[in-house]
Amino acid sequence: MVAMRCPVCGKLDSKVLETRLAEDGYSVRRRRECLECQTRFTTYEKYDDLPLLVVKKDGRREAFSQHKILDGMIRACQKRPVPLDKLESIAAEIERVLKNNSLKREVSTTEIGEMVMEGLKELDAVAYVRFASVYREFKDINTFMDEIEILLRKR
Numbered sequence: 001m002v003a004m005r006c007p008v009c010g011k012l013d014s015k016v017l018e019t020r021l022a023e024d025g026y027s028v029r030r031r032r033e034c035l036e037c038q039t040r041f042t043t044y045e046k047y048d049d050l051p052l053l054v055v056k057k058d059g060r061r062e063a064f065s066q067h068k069i070l071d072g073m074i075r076a077c078q079k080r081p082v083p084l085d086k087l088e089s090i091a092a093e094i095e096r097v098l099k100n101n102s103l104k105r106e107v108s109t110t111e112i113g114e115m116v117m118e119g120l121k122e123l124d125a126v127a128y129v130r131f132a133s134v135y136r137e138f139k140d141i142n143t144f145m146d147e148i149e150i151l152l153r154k155r
Contacts, residue, residue, distance in 0.1 A: 004032055006039055007039070008034065008037055009036050009037040009039070011034060011035070013036060014034050014041075015033055015035060016032055017033055017040070018030065018031040019031075022044060022092070026046060026047065026096065027045060030042065030043050030045070050105060051063050051064070051105075052095075052105060053107070054107055055106050057109060064095070066095045069095075070088060070091040072116065073090065073091065073120060073131070075130075076127040076130040076131035076134075077120075080127050081124075082123055082124050090119035090120070093119070094112065094115045094116065113135045116135075117132055121151070125151055129144075129147060129148060133147075
């Protein structure tokens with residue numbers, strides 16, 4: 001049995017309640033329960049592969065993080081009726097698409113941002129506009145209105 005630290009009490013003893021293949025087909029999802037405090041939590045196991053690097057706007061490089069994508073989408077969806085599993089699916093799909101492009105080991109934040117916006121556009125228009133306003137750095141209300149008009153025309 002592999003010891004996983006409980007996110008609540010920090011103990012290493014937990015039991016696996018359920019194991020299944022994650023939606024992306026490249027990872028295993030396990031539901032666990034802490035033997036100390038009975039908190040239930042989820043862990044994911046993935047195969048280790050070559051790292052994907054993200055090139056920031058200022059030229060810095062850092063390791064790709066699906067968690068950062070998910071965090072940004074969660075902030076955009078705050079107080080919106082968007083299920084977390086849909087956001088997790090979008091983040092997993094973005095990672096799968098980027099990592100399956102074996103010729104490309106570096107990806108720009110611009111490319112990732114566009115993929116996130118495309119996923120949010122299909123899911124929730126308000127979340128899409130919120131994310132776009134931060135991602136595209138809207139400078140004034142006119143830029144904001146232009147984006148909303150584009151979205152309305154496409155509907």
